[in-house]
Amino acid sequence: MPNLTSFNSPEDSAIRFVLGGEIKTLPNIDPSMTILRYLREIGNRTGTKEACGEGGCGACTVVLADLDNDGQLRYRTINSCLHPLPQVDGQALLTVEDLKTIDGHLHPVQQALVEAHASQCGYCTPGIVMSLFALYQSGDHPDREAIVNALTGNLCRCTGYRPIIDAALCLFESDRPTVVEGNQRMNQSPGSSGRLVTDDSILRKLLDSIKRSHRLSIQESTSTGKTNRYLLPVNLAELSDMLGQYENPVLLAGGTDIGPLVSQKPQNNETIIFIGKVKELRGMVLSDSSITIGAATTLTEVYPVIARYYPAFGELLLRFGSPAVRNLATIGGNIAGRSPVSDTATALIALDSTMAVRVGSTQRTLSVEAFQIGAKHDVLAPGEFIESISLPLPKEGSMFSAYKITKRHDCDIAAIAAAFSMELKDNRIHQVRVCYGGMSPYVKRATHCERALTGMPWTPDTIETAGQLLEKDFEPTTDRRASSGYRMLVAKNLLQRWYFESTLPPESLQVRAYQKTYE
The missing domain is CATH 3.10.20.30 (Beta-grasp domain)
Incomplete structure (x- = not known):
């Protein structure tokens, strides 16, 4: 201590x-x-x-x-x-303004955008340049998916994204000769060394x-x-x-x-x-049974560890805002914000996670579920703060899934968030936790639904019966993100989706093509 x-x-x-x-x-x-x-x-x-x-x-x-x-x-x-x-x-x-290179030319990121005609009005271009610059400085050779992820938070209303992505693909293509000096990546392209006036060695000394x-x-x-x-x-x-x-x-x-x-x-x-x-509020500790995360650890830092053990949770984190948001957003802050559709709280409650809170030299432990006791109300005493969050490592036979329903895939607040965890023994549900966000004034478990699932065989009939009991667990409201009827219907459908994803091969659940027939 x-x-x-x-x-x-x-x-x-x-x-x-x-x-x-x-x-x-x-x-x-x-x-x-x-x-x-x-x-x-x-x-x-x-x-x-x-x-x-x-x-x-x-x-x-x-x-x-x-x-x-x-x-x-x-x-x-x-x-x-x-x-x-x-x-x-x-x-x-x-x-x-800092991307001017030591030889006075455009930085390779800027040059690539020019060559691909990836700027029109130019208002969004500086932000796009800086997002690609950060990716460039990583020294990696990202694929298209990584490039798109890096640009998730950058909106362009003129050119569309094809020339922007084309510029990045050209910049990072694997056969382009590069050298790495310290942590400074330099493309050896005509007209630019890629080396900034303030290079890495100078920056380290200043920092x-x-x-x-x-x-x-x-x-x-x-x-x-x-x-x-x-x-x-x-x-x-x-x-x-x-x-x-x-x-x-x-x-x-x-x-x-x-x-x-x-x-x-x-x-x-x-x-x-x-x-x-x-x-003391930053970093992670991995034990034989749990992951303990400091409350001020950013979601970018948390992602690789959580995604390793809970891929569905990792996918949820990738849809949390943009990289620029995740680089500073913290797991403790997301819980403390007490959002009724908190991405992290929904998953953590489904996993039966705990949190350590502290005031002065006194620390106590409570479940993440017990933290919030109503709309924008929590159990923290004056001067008390969240110190860390602990989630258990997966057990043999356990299953976990998480979902986020939004109007757009990235950078959007959920209309409904859902997370389900379960232990199966001989195809019967031994333990189960069903948690939803967006269905009540705060993130909440569906206890009637859970009781209907516990001890029952893992079958479509069991899911159908349990889904109907969600109407006893929640009375969702209508707001600008979704109607109450939509929320209830989707909540039931997500239970069905959870079942089918656990029992059918992934390719059978993916839409490969659309076909429209005419009479």
Whole structure:
């Protein structure tokens, strides 16, 4: 157990980050200022565009570079419209203006888009460039699927996506000669070295020099006489100290959900505590029986581990927003948001997962299911926060499936989320958990349905009977995403789908072609 003895650690009021190859030191900035606003209004970097203001279109995409736990440089896309500027503390911020190469030519990503005629009005192009740049810096040779995934959060309303994807395929084609210098990939294409003015070796030194070892505290007096604070602890002791000092602070993890509220309504957030740098809240521990995930671990970091053991859960995570969202969104934040259609909560409850919550030096464990007790209400006491989430590893004979029903496949909030887990013994249902999101004011198990399934043979008749009992478990409402009747019908159909996917070969469930007959 960590030592949480309160102490007065050194405190800093200035954020430090790298921009344009230089360290920027900004004392006591407006804590509600977004990265996008700083870039356009103060940094004179107008290549980054503003459109939706909610992280849904990708026009504002920029790249953050930092050092991972192994000291390796990593590049991650984020939506600059969502996040307060203090979140870039200790990192390097790269925009489309930084892609000028050392020889003054276009970066290979930009050149590929030009050659494929992949830009028309150009408004979305800087965001697309930065998404492909982050993929380029990974040093991989991605296939079409990986390219499409990297561009998931970038909307283009002019050209369509064919020339954009063609440009990326050309850029990453396997027979194109490349060299890797450090972590810097360089395509040896005519007219461009691909090497940035601020290369990896320089960036590492700059990042090492601004690595934060103690808390950040920014204060700003408002016109109403209030004091807005932005606090950044780096360990549990500092976080515990802050929670005991301030009343009703807003805890900000990734900021992909409440980030817009912080930036658009700063008067409602007197004290913001950003927990994304608390080292004890990050990372994963794998044991013989479970996976324990720190609450501030991002969905991008969580994905490969969860997908290895629960592929259906992994598929759900891939449909959680865009890469720019998943790069900062955290598993703890998604649960704490108490959404009635939470992607992660639905799956975690079906898997009978638990969570550790803490206040000061006191920790307790509860089920993820017990966390929420009503619409936007949870069981956390004042000063208490989610520390970690643990989900069990699959047992022999267990089955798990998860589904997300949306109007569009990617970057959309579910109308219905469902997750089912079961243990079969001699083709009889030994244990089962059926969980739905979007069917009630909070994510909830279908207990009548579960009782009808338990002990019964795994047959279509069993599923049909249990599905009818969903009407006793839920009274779904109608909203802009779906009608109540649609929700109930789809909830029943998802049970049927679960059965057929577990008993029939995958190819028999896939639509290969459509045929229309005329009379």
